[in-house]
Amino acid sequence: MKKSIQNLAMCLICSVSMWACTKSSTTTVMPVTAVRVNDIPADTVVRLSPQGAPITNGKYTFYSIEKNAIVPNTDSATTKWDIAFMSTRIITNSGTSGIGQGGAFVYVGLFDALTTIPADSVFRTDNAPASFAIPMGSGKGWYNYDGLTNLVTPLAGRVLVIRTASGKYAKIEIISYYKGGVTLxxxxxxxxxxxxxxxxxxxxxxxxxGTKKF
Amino acid sequence: MQGDSVVVTANRSERKLSNVTVPVSIINAKQIQEMGAIRLTDVLKEQPGLTLTSGFGAGVQLQGLNPDYTIILINGEPLVGRTAGVLDLNRIALGNIKKIEIVKGPSSSLYGSEAMAGVINIITDAVNAIPLQASLRYGTYQTIDAGVNHSIVNKSIFYQGYYNYYSTDGFSIRPNSTSRTTTPITRFTINQQLKYNVSDNTNIAISFRATDEKVKNEISVVNGGATITSFGYEHNTDQNFNVSLNHRFSNKLKTSFRGYRTEYNGRQDLLTVSGLPYYDLLNHLFQRVENQTDWNINKQTNLIFGGGTVLEGVKSNRYDSEQVRKTNSTGYGFAQLEMNPSKKLIVVGGIRFDKNETFASAFSPKISASYKLNDYNKLKFSIGQGFKAPDFRQIYLDFTNAAAGGYSVFGSAQAQKVIAQLMTAGQVGTLYDTYYQLNDLKPEYSNGMHLTWDYEPNNKTFVSFQLFRNDINNLIQVQQVAAYVTGAQVFSYLNVGRAFTQGVEIESKYKLTQNIMFSGGYQFLLTGDKDQIEQIKAGKVYTKDANGYSRLLTMNDYVGLPNNSKHRVQFKCNYNSQSGLFANIRFIYRSRWAVNNTNGNEVFDNGDEFAKGYLSVNSAIGKEYKNGFSIQLGSDNMGNYIDAVNLPNLPGRTYYAIIKYQLINKNK
Structure with missing residues (x-):
């Protein structure tokens, strides 16, 4: 009895907090909450060459969605990571990139509006160098690069729908490519x-x- | 109040301003002098409905349409040498100019390509020229402008010679930057005009004009994070030569044959710090012969008709071969009928047909009318179609940027050929849907409508209200058509865009006393890309909110085309005394305009980056003495407004002094 009261209380807190977060209708309670992840480095510039060219280590940053944590590079050949970042490239633990059951596709629409991954969606896998689950290049996947201003801007209305290394689902919206969370x-x-x-x-x-509902 | 000046641009023939049926502004030599203006840009930036643009030189936007769409004429002959569609108006010195006429609205029915937004015609007539005039202007940033103008006029000869030297040290308004926002420039201009009256009814006119411009350049390019700075010289020359034979058969019939040749050569020879050369060449040659006949059929009817042929060509290192000139020839014919069935009504109808060798033909009709309601009120209406032929670069460009990721841009004629070759070589990875749409480019065209109400209640007041709308179709835009195996993009040009500009313009003048005059102008402008608007209305365009989260974009967020300000205001107060003293103060305000798409969609909306609205205040004071000397002091941008990024051509506050001598013509 005590436990069920606790559960009920938890449920209430959940639904109230969700309502507060999303300000959407209260009839459906979303079972997952979105978290904001800040400033994950993705092969950042370590120094400049004497000519002023940027020098980086050329390594991916591996990331576990489940644990919301960066995974050491030594675990790159495991299923401990789901996605990895290097400059504007985002790879998934799938195909040529990893041994996991990962995959992804780019959904055009709003993050909150994607409550169920459509049944007919096709998850792509990485097939380097020809293609990647999340297409690389300006205007193709998640970002736009402006050659005049040298700025990378996340495309509006793009959701990266991810299948994790263990075959579960997540959705991601990129907010910024610059330190501090705001495009320069x-x-x-x-x-x-x-x-x-x-x-x-x-x-x-x-x-x-493991369901496709968010 | 308006006076009855003569206008030549509106009808391609001399007409009184009161009989013109389309919107026209005239800026006369006196106004130009009182502003202390030395280059064409100085004058145009203070005109209602016009906005100066920067990037590839100073261009002018007319009623929201980009510089590509306004034809620039000197004595009716076009100037060439546009970079990315922009003709640098700083090339044009003003010392010998009699007046500038600006016609708003599509005028391709008379002038053909480029006269889509309107026409700016610079008139340097030798008739009534001053026998000798010399002026020297010195101002901030060591800016020197020296000009000599002399003329010989007798019964059968009109000769005018003009020489101008201009130089500036340029300026840097970017703090902590070694590169100057405006680089040191020297320019020479020479103009020779001769008109000889063979008989009472026949004359021959010859004119030659040349400009030579040297720009000391410093370019910084960021490539893969490395900043490469190049020094060197940019050398631009421009020559125009024309001959005309004019004959009057009778009071009712006259004809003129004109031959014109102009060549622009722009060359950049730079050296990067690392020793690599940077080189760029654009050479544009334009030759034309033309005949025009004016026939005054009867008191109520005038007919103008003519035709001609143009041969033009461009050489550029950005085409497949710099040695081979890409050419196009055009044949055209035009006719214009003017009728005034009653004293109150004038109707003008015109058509022109341009047949091109390298792209589709264009047919340009126009009809306009003016109706005098009474002594104080006049209505004018015009509707017409204008066009702009595809640029040479849009047809022939063959450019691969090896430095910036290896992307390529091919003109429409090159694209299919070159991409086919690249495919054979196995270099092309993907062909886009747009590749299959590649075709011969069609001209861009626009339908323009202008409704004007002129109100002149007394000889002190004049107000003109104007509504305008331009619908532009077939806009030529750069689109990705393929991708290399490496992923680098391949672009070409397609006729895909549709846009509009519309708005209200008000111009007014009020004479307070014999000596004091106020004038003001206001423009309200709305613009938009029609395809984008459809997408927004269909709920397919997103934007980012302050948190960086996406949301749907609404029409309330949409701001239309970039570089367009919703509001522009000009106000001028002018004092002129009989004793030769004059003074003026001019206020020019422009509201904010979108400059960069920063929030992750392809449309310009409130979440994007804007240049701030600004006010610039210019003022001048001077005195003309009876003995022909005059002095003038002035200051521009007195509020010291600076926006180094968006207004690189606007230095901070500047001062200047002018001393001038005129030999007064005793015959007058």
Whole structure:
């Protein structure tokens, strides 16, 4: 009895907090909450060459959606990671990139509006170098690169629908590619544009129960 | 109040302003002098409905349409040498100009390609020229402008010669930057005009004009994070030569044959710090012969008709071969009928047909009318179609940027050929749907409508209200058509865009006393990309909120085309005394305009980056003495407004002084 009261209380807290978060109708209670992940480095610039060219280590940052944590590079050949970042590239633990059951596709629409992954969705897998689950290149996957301003801007209305290494589902919206979670202004210095880039801020909702509902 | 000046641009023939049926502004030499203006840009930036643009030189936007769509004429002959569609108006010195006429609305029915938004015609007539005039202007940033203008006029000869030297040290308004926002420039302009009256009814006119411009350049390019700075010289020359034979058969019938040749050569020879050369060349040659006949059929009817042929060509290192000139020839014919069935009504109808060798033909009709309701009120209406032929670069460009990721841009004629070759070589990875849409480019065209109400209640007041709308179709836009195996993009040009501009313009003048005059102008402008608007209305366009989360974009967020300000205001107060003293103060305000798409969609909306609205205040004071000397002091941008990123051509506050001598013509 005591436990069920606890459960009921938890449920209430959940639904109230959800309502507060989303300000949407209270009739459905979303079973997962989105978390905001700030400033995941993605092969950031370590120094500049004497000619001013950026120098990086050329390594991916591996990330576990389930644990909401960065995974050491030594675990790259495991299923401990779900996605990995290196500059504008995002790979999934699938195909040529990893041994997991991962995959992904880019959904055009709003993050909150994607409550169920459509049944006819096709999850793509990585097939380097020809294709990736999340297409690479400006305007194709999640970002736009402006050659005049040298800025990378996340495309609006794009949700990265992810199948994790263990075959569960998550959705991600990229918020920024720059340290601090806000795209730099066009007027930012060239130095800032070089050194503050390659930091991902995103929000992610993870469904641990294996269903395609968020 | 308006006076009855003569206009030549509106009808391609001299007409009184009161008989013109389309919107026209005239800026005369006196106004230009009182502003202390030395380049065409100085004058145009203070005109209602016009906005200066920067990037590839200073261009002018007319009623929301980009610089590509306004034809620039000197004495009726077009200037060429546009970079990315922009003709740098700083090329044009003003010292010998009699007046500038600006016609708003599509005028392709008379002038053909480029006259889609309107026409700016610079008139340097030798008739009534001053025998000798010399002026020297010195201002901030070591800006020197020296000009000499002299003329010989007798019964049968009109000769005018003009020489101008301009130089500036340029300026840097970007703090902590070694590169100057405006680089040091020297320019020479020479103009020779001769008109000889063979008989009372026949004359021959010859004119030659040349400009030579040297720009000391410094370019910084960020490539893969490395900043490469290049120094060197940019050398631009421009020559125009024309000959005309004019004959009057009778009071009712006259004809003129005109031959025109102009060549623009722009060359950049730079060297990067790392020793690599940077080189760019654009050479544009334009030759034309033309005949025009004016026939005054009867008191109520005038007919103008003519035709001609143009041969033009462009050489550029950005085409497949720099040695081979890409050419196009055009044949055209036009006719315009003017009728005034009653004293109150004038109707003008015109058509022109342009047949092109390298792209589709264009047919440009226009009809306009003016109706005088009474002594104080006049209505004018015009509707017409204008066009702009595809640029040479849009047809022939063959450019691969090896530095920036290896992307390529091919003109429409090159694209299919080159991509086929690349495919054979196994270099092409993907063909896009747009590749299959590649075709011969069609001209861009626009339908423009202007409704004007002129109100002149007394000889002190004049107000003109104007409504305008332009619908532009077949806009040529750069689209990705393929991708290399490496993933680098391949672009070409397609006729895909549709847009509109519309708005209200008000111009007014009020004479307070014999000596004091106020004038003001206001423009309200709305623009939009029609395809984008459809997408927004269909709920397919997203934007980011302050948290970086996506939401649907609504029409309330949409701001239309970039670089367009919703509001523009001009106000001028002018004092002029009989003793030769004059003074003026001019206020020019422009509201914010979108400059960069920063929030992750392809449309311009409230969440994007804007340049701030600004006010610039210019003022001048001077005195003309009876002995022909005059002095003038002035200051521009007195509020010291600076926006280094969005207004690189606007230095902070500047001062200047002008001293001028005119030999007064005793015959007058």
């Amino acid at each position: 202004p066009v007027t930012a210095s060239d130095m800032d544009k070089l050194t503050k880039q390659r930091y991902y801020t995103f929000r992610v909702a993870y469904q641990p129960n």
